[in-house]
Amino acid sequence: MLPLYSTLSVCFLACHIAREAILPTDIYRWAMEGKLPYMAAFTEVDRLLGSSVKHCPLSARQLFRPVRVIGTWQLEAAAGSIAQRIGLQLPSVNFYAIAQRYLNELSLPIERILPHACRIYEWALPAELWLSSNPLRVPTRVCVMAILIVALRVQYNIHGQGIWEEICETGRNADGSDPDENLPPSMRPEGGTSEEFGTRELLCTLASAYDKIDVAHGYTLICVEPLVYLHDYSKDLHSYLKYCKDIVFPGIACSIEEDHLIEIFQDMYKGREDGNPKARMEETQTTNGVMNKRCRDGTSVGARSISASSSGIQRIKSEMEDHGFCYLPPRKLLRSNGYLHYRRKTITGSLxxxxxxxxYVLIRSFAKLAEVDVRVLHTSVLKLERRLAWIDERIGRSLDALQNPPIS
Incomplete structure (x- = not known):
C-alpha cells in the first residue's frame, strides 16, 4: 500500500520528466498553501467514492487524510524510489532551467554567468544531478547550486582577496548601519544592471538578495520591493489557523472532539504568549533540519545577538561562527592567481x-535560496571541485600520452 505522501512525489516526478524547473520546495510550499489538493483531498475522495465508502468501517477522513507534509529531502528521495520501482529511466535535472531560475531570483546577470555554468555542467556531469532513492543523499538542487558557485568563483576571481572587507570598510559609518548605504553608486547592488558588473557588484547584489530571501514555514519567499510576497498566515498561530480554515480546508466541519481539542491548544498558546512577552517577538523554527531564529516581522536573525554598532566584518565573522565556519583573514601575499581550494579542519573535536x-557571502545566499544548511552546500562544492580536479588531471595525462607516445 502506497503512503499518502507518494502523491506529492508523483507530482514532482511528473514535473521532472516534463523537464520543468519545479523543485521539491515548490511542491512542499503548494501543498502547505492548499494550492495542491493534498491536505484536504480526502473530501474529494469521499465525494467521488460515494456509496462505496459506506460499506467500509473507516471513513475517508481516516483513510486519506494526511498527518503531515513530508520534507523536501524525503519528497525527492521518494520520487526516485518510485521511479526505480516502476523501471523509469530518468534523465538528469533540467540544469539550464533551474540555474536560470536561481540566477534570476538572485538578480544576477544570466547572460554572463549561465554559459560558464553550463560548460562546467557538461564537463563534469556529476551523478548528484540524477534523482536517487537514497534519503541521505543531498538534493539535486544543491548540486546545481554548487556548479553555479564554482562558475562564479572562476569568473569573478573570488579567492580570498578581501573584497568584502573592503566593501565593509568603505560602507562603515559612525552608527554601524548597513555598509551598502554609503557605497558609491557603482558598488551598490543596483550596479548589477550596468555593463560593469564586477566582484564588488556581485557580492553586494548577493548580500542584498540574502536579506530579501525569507524562509517561512519551511519554504522560501522572495521579498521584492515594493511588493513583499509574505503571507499573513506566517505572522502567528492564529493567522495560520485561520488560513487553514478558509483556504486549505474550506467548508470542512470539525467534530465535537476536534473543536474541543483545538480550544485547549489555543488556550495553551494564548497563555504562553501572555506569560512570556518575549516569545511574541521571537520564535525558533526548524526548517529542513536547520535552526533559524525569526522575528515577527519576518526578518531572519542570527543565533547570536549582535549590537547595531558593530562593523559589517564583525557581523559576518559572528555569522560564520554560528554556522560552523572559521573566518580566514584576506590573503596578503598571493602565491598564485589559481583557484583556491578550501578544506575542512578539526577544531576541538569537531569538523x-x-x-x-x-x-561565505557568496555561498550563504545560494544556501538560503535552496533551503539547505550552508555547510551542506559547502560540502557539495568541495566534492564538485575534487571531481573537476580529477577530470583535469586525467585530461593532462591523456595529452601527455598523445605528445609522448610510448616507444615499442
Whole structure:
C-alpha cells in the first residue's frame, strides 16, 4: 500500500520528466498553501467514492487524510524510489532551467554567468544531478547550486582577496548601519544592471538578495520591493489557523472532539504568549533540519545577538561562527592567481569549515535560496571541485600520452 505522501512525489516526478524547473520546495510550499489538493483531498475522495465508502468501517477522513507534509529531502528521495520501482529511466535535472531560475531570483546577470555554468555542467556531469532513492543523499538542487558557485568563483576571481572587507570598510559609518548605504553608486547592488558588473557588484547584489530571501514555514519567499510576497498566515498561530480554515480546508466541519481539542491548544498558546512577552517577538523554527531564529516581522536573525554598532566584518565573522565556519583573514601575499581550494579542519573535536568572507557571502545566499544548511552546500562544492580536479588531471595525462607516445 502506497503512503499518502507518494502523491506529492508523483507530482514532482511528473514535473521532472516534463523537464520543468519545479523543485521539491515548490511542491512542499503548494501543498502547505492548499494550492495542491493534498491536505484536504480526502473530501474529494469521499465525494467521488460515494456509496462505496459506506460499506467500509473507516471513513475517508481516516483513510486519506494526511498527518503531515513530508520534507523536501524525503519528497525527492521518494520520487526516485518510485521511479526505480516502476523501471523509469530518468534523465538528469533540467540544469539550464533551474540555474536560470536561481540566477534570476538572485538578480544576477544570466547572460554572463549561465554559459560558464553550463560548460562546467557538461564537463563534469556529476551523478548528484540524477534523482536517487537514497534519503541521505543531498538534493539535486544543491548540486546545481554548487556548479553555479564554482562558475562564479572562476569568473569573478573570488579567492580570498578581501573584497568584502573592503566593501565593509568603505560602507562603515559612525552608527554601524548597513555598509551598502554609503557605497558609491557603482558598488551598490543596483550596479548589477550596468555593463560593469564586477566582484564588488556581485557580492553586494548577493548580500542584498540574502536579506530579501525569507524562509517561512519551511519554504522560501522572495521579498521584492515594493511588493513583499509574505503571507499573513506566517505572522502567528492564529493567522495560520485561520488560513487553514478558509483556504486549505474550506467548508470542512470539525467534530465535537476536534473543536474541543483545538480550544485547549489555543488556550495553551494564548497563555504562553501572555506569560512570556518575549516569545511574541521571537520564535525558533526548524526548517529542513536547520535552526533559524525569526522575528515577527519576518526578518531572519542570527543565533547570536549582535549590537547595531558593530562593523559589517564583525557581523559576518559572528555569522560564520554560528554556522560552523572559521573566518580566514584576506590573503596578503598571493602565491598564485589559481583557484583556491578550501578544506575542512578539526577544531576541538569537531569538523569546522574554513573560508574567507568573500566566499561565505557568496555561498550563504545560494544556501538560503535552496533551503539547505550552508555547510551542506559547502560540502557539495568541495566534492564538485575534487571531481573537476580529477577530470583535469586525467585530461593532462591523456595529452601527455598523445605528445609522448610510448616507444615499442
Amino acid at each position: 569546522v569549515c574554513i573560508g574567507h568572507a568573500d566566499y
